[in-house]
Amino acid sequence: MSKLRIENVSRVFPGVRGGEPTRALEPTNLSVEDNDFITILGPSGCGKSTLLRIVAGLDQPTTGSVLLDGEAVRDPGPDRGMVFQSYTLFPWLTVRENICFGLREKNVPDKQQAEIAAHFINQVGLKGFENHFPKQLSGGMQQRTALARALANDPKIMLLDEPFGALDNQTRALMQELLLGIWEQHKKTVLFVTHDIDEAIFMANRVLVMTARPGKVKCDIAIDLPHPRHYTMKTTPEFAAYKARLTEEIRVEAIRSAQAEH
Amino acid sequence: MFDPLKPVSPGRRTALGILFFVVFFAAWGVVTYGGIVPPLFLADPVKAARAGIELFTKYNFIGDVGITIWRVVGGFLIAAVFAVPLGILMGAFKSIEAFFEPFISFARYLPASAFIPLLILWAGVGEAQKLSVIIIGSFFQIVLMVAVIVGGSRIDLVEASKTLGAKRAGIVLRVLLPGAAPQIAETLRLVLGWAWTYVIVAELIGAQSGIGHMIMDSQRLLDTGQMIFGIFVIGVIGLVSDFLFKQANARLYPWYFIK
Numbered sequence: 001m002s003k004l005r006i007e008n009v010s011r012v013f014p015g016v017r018g019g020e021p022t023r024a025l026e027p028t029n030l031s032v033e034d035n036d037f038i039t040i041l042g043p044s045g046c047g048k049s050t051l052l053r054i055v056a057g058l059d060q061p062t063t064g065s066v067l068l069d070g071e072a073v074r075d076p077g078p079d080r081g082m083v084f085q086s087y088t089l090f091p092w093l094t095v096r097e098n099i100c101f102g103l104r105e106k107n108v109p110d111k112q113q114a115e116i117a118a119h120f121i122n123q124v125g126l127k128g129f130e131n132h133f134p135k136q137l138s139g140g141m142q143q144r145t146a147l148a149r150a151l152a153n154d155p156k157i158m159l160l161d162e163p164f165g166a167l168d169n170q171t172r173a174l175m176q177e178l179l180l181g182i183w184e185q186h187k188k189t190v191l192f193v194t195h196d197i198d199e200a201i202f203m204a205n206r207v208l209v210m211t212a213r214p215g216k217v218k219c220d221i222a223i224d225l226p227h228p229r230h231y232t233m234k235t236t237p238e239f240a241a242y243k244a245r246l247t248e249e250i251r252v253e254a255i256r257s258a259q260a261e262h
Numbered sequence: 263m264f265d266p267l268k269p270v271s272p273g274r275r276t277a278l279g280i281l282f283f284v285v286f287f288a289a290w291g292v293v294t295y296g297g298i299v300p301p302l303f304l305a306d307p308v309k310a311a312r313a314g315i316e317l318f319t320k321y322n323f324i325g326d327v328g329i330t331i332w333r334v335v336g337g338f339l340i341a342a343v344f345a346v347p348l349g350i351l352m353g354a355f356k357s358i359e360a361f362f363e364p365f366i367s368f369a370r371y372l373p374a375s376a377f378i379p380l381l382i383l384w385a386g387v388g389e390a391q392k393l394s395v396i397i398i399g400s401f402f403q404i405v406l407m408v409a410v411i412v413g414g415s416r417i418d419l420v421e422a423s424k425t426l427g428a429k430r431a432g433i434v435l436r437v438l439l440p441g442a443a444p445q446i447a448e449t450l451r452l453v454l455g456w457a458w459t460y461v462i463v464a465e466l467i468g469a470q471s472g473i474g475h476m477i478m479d480s481q482r483l484l485d486t487g488q489m490i491f492g493i494f495v496i497g498v499i500g501l502v503s504d505f506l507f508k509q510a511n512a513r514l515y516p517w518y519f520i521k
Contacts, residue, residue, distance in 0.1 A: 058421050078427030088422040092440045092517045102426035104436075135520040153426060 003189050004032035004055070004157055008064035011050050024050045026216035027064060030208070032157070037183055037190045039204040041197065041250060043257040047215030048193045052161050055191065056082050068156060078102050081150030085162040087142045089134040095145050096121065096130040102153035120148035123182060140171040147179065151186075160192045164199070176202055177231060184228050197250060198234060201225075201242045209249045212257035219249060305487035310494070313487030323476065327495060330461055330472040333389070337396025338457045342450060345404035352405065353412025353442070354434050363409070366402050374399030375463045387468040392461065399460040400453050407449045412442045444511060444518035451507040458500055 011025040025047035032038055042048045053059040055066050057076035066073040068080065076082075089098050096117050103113045121130055124144040134142055143163055150158060160179075164172040180203060183190060194200050200207045201223055209218045225238060233239055270278070287307055293299045294306035305313065317323035352359040374395050385391040415438050423437045465474025473492050480488035512519055 056425055058424065076421070076424035078425070080425060082422070082425040084418060084422065086418055088418050090419060090423075090437065090441070092443075092515070101423070101428075101436075105423075105427040105429075105432050133517040133520055135517065149426065159425075 002031040003034045003036070003069065004030075004191075005067040006030040006032075006051070006055065006064070007067065009051065009054055009061045009066060010063045011047065011054065011059065012062045023214035025054075025061075026214045028215075028217055030217065032189060032191065034189055035187045036206060037192065037204050038206045038208060039192045039194055039200040040208045040210060041194060041200040041246065042210030042215060043212050043250065043254045044195060045213050045257065046210045046253070047213060048210050049161050051215070052082075052159050052191060052193050055157075056080050056159050058082075078106065078153045079156045080159055081153055081155035081157070082159045083143065083146045083150050083161065083163040085165045087134065087139065087146070087166075089142055089145055089149070091134050094131045094133055095126055095137070098134070098145055099149045099152050101149060106153075116152050117148075120152050123151075124148045124178065138171075139167050140175060143167065143175060144178065147182075151182070151188075155188075157189045157191065160190065162193055162195070165194070165196075172196075172199070173231060177229075179203065180229055197243055197246050201239060201246065202229065202231075202234060207242075207246065209246065210253070212253045212260060218253065221246070301486075302484065303486065305485075305490055309487040310490045313485060314491035314494070317476070317488060317491060321476075323495075326472050326476050327499070330465065330474070331499065333392045333464075333472065334396060334454070334457050334461045337393040337461070338400055338450075338454050340393065341397045341400035341457075342404055342453075345401045346408055346446060346450075349405045349408025349446075350412050350434070350439060350442070352409035353415070354438055359409060359413070362405070366405050370402040370406060372398070374460045378464060378467050382468055387470075392464045392469070392472075395464040396457050396460045400457050403453050403456065404449065407453075408442070408446055411445045411449065412438050415441050444515040447507070447511045447514070451504060451511070454503060454507070455500060458496060462496065 006028055008027045008029060009025065010023075010027040013022040013024055015021045028051060030038075040048045040051065050059060054061050055073065057073050057080065073080070090101065093101065096114075099117045099120055100113045103116060108116070117130075121127055124147055126141060126144060126148070129137065129141065134145070137145065147163070163179075164175045167175060176199060182188075183203075190203075192200075192203055194203075204223050207221045207223055209221070210216065211218045221242070223242060225233060225242075290307055294301070294304055301309070314323075348362070352362055377398055378391075378395060381391045381394050385394055419437055419441060420433055423433055428437065461472070462474040462477070465472035466478050469475040469478075473496060477489050477492040480486075480492065
């Protein structure tokens with residue numbers, strides 16, 4: 001049985017002030033297997049974030065349903081860890097307290113909280129910054145904390161909404177390797193939204209390309225590159241071949257999306 | 263020197279701040295000693311200072327100051343204890359806001375001082391009446407300001423907390439409240455300042471003690487020195503309480519003051 005099933009999920013946003021309703025997402029189907037790392041690639045405004053928010057339970061689908069381990073998703077919950085593009089650490093909590101937030105909501109004993117926090121602080125390379133407030137951290141460090149915060153809850157699936165989108169290129173590349181390393185170790189199931197083609201290929205075992213608005217899945221491409229992956233992989237001919245194909249797929253959609261705006 | 267928004271060095275800031283006081287006292291001296299304003303209407307600085315010493319040594323003014331501080335703090339605390347939770351609930355839950363907001367917006371514009379005759383009728387001229395004036399003056403303001411602050415909380419933080427397993431109570435107590443706390447404290451600081459104006463008004467009418475009562479008494483004797491000194495003391499207390507409030511906030515919410 002699939003880990004996550006997205007069945008016929010669509011989303012129509014009601015029109016603003018009597019305007020036309022916006023069809024953000026056409027009926028979409030997707031089966032995610034255990035340990036899948038799926039990247040969802042699409043031009044901006046294609047509904048890929050909407051899809052992720054529906055899986056998270058932060059938005060309700062107009063039609064269809066989302067099943068996690070066979071159970072319907074209605075509300076947000078700790079079984080689906082999310083990392084957002086914007087910085088969403090709690091500014092009044094230190095790095096460690098942020099990572100413990102979900103554990104505290106679950107009433108995990110303090111001692112156990114401290115152990116889990118220490119483990120993930122180590123894993124994302126934030127040792128020595130446990131007592132810093134988010135404002136004292138760089139963007140990359142904040143997103144690493146957000147990642148640790150989501151992982152600390154031991155979710156069934158990780159949902160990442162362009163988590164590295166606001167970071168500079170170098171930091172972004174390092175974060176990709178960090179996340180991939182964590183995935184290779186923990187074998188989490190991951191849904192990762194991005195508009196960056198390199199990122200989509202490098203991270204994934206499956207890339208889903210979405211069409212311009214109204215978004216739907218255009219193609220589902222298996223990425224058959226070995227693990228563990230190293231950044232040098234981005235210069236191999238195999239990688240280049242995937243990139244050429246995806247660039248073509250996404251270019252058509254970007255053009256359509258640009259035309260639709262005029 | 264006049265570059266928009268350019269920061270000023272701490273030393274210069276202090277010097278400029280002190281400079282104004284110097285200018286102020288100099289101007290006061292000029293108009294009084296220069297005979298521009300007759301002493302009947304405005305005492306000179308030295309006379310005001312002497313009147314102040316006299317107030318403390320002969321007329322037990324410290325007792326008046328104490329009772330006034332007690333009234334302000336007492337009334338303000340009673341108002342805050344009820345107003346802050348209500349404001350948080352209104353900010354967090356839109357139906358609670360819809361229920362209370364129209365009335366409180368209306369009540370906010372009822373001037374506290376206009377209630378004084380009614381309150382004397384209801385509560386006499388004792389402490390209950392003084393406290394009531396301050397409570398009426400502070401309560402509605404605090405409720406509305408806190409509701410606006412909490413209502414303006416970052417929705418992305420609320421969403422993040424939901425994906426981490428926070429439910430209703432967790433969201434209110436561990437996301438909305440800590441996020442809004444520094445601004446709520448700032449609001450309380452502001453309203454405490456307003457409470458000072460209400461207490462003086464309350465003490466001008468039907469009081470046997472307090473700074474306002476002393477000022478009223480001095481007016482009967484045309485002692486402008488005492489009146490000015492009384493007003494001056496209120497300013498000093500305000501400055502001190504403001505300073506203490508700011509220090510407490512910086513200590514309680516260090517994260518908020520990180521640049």
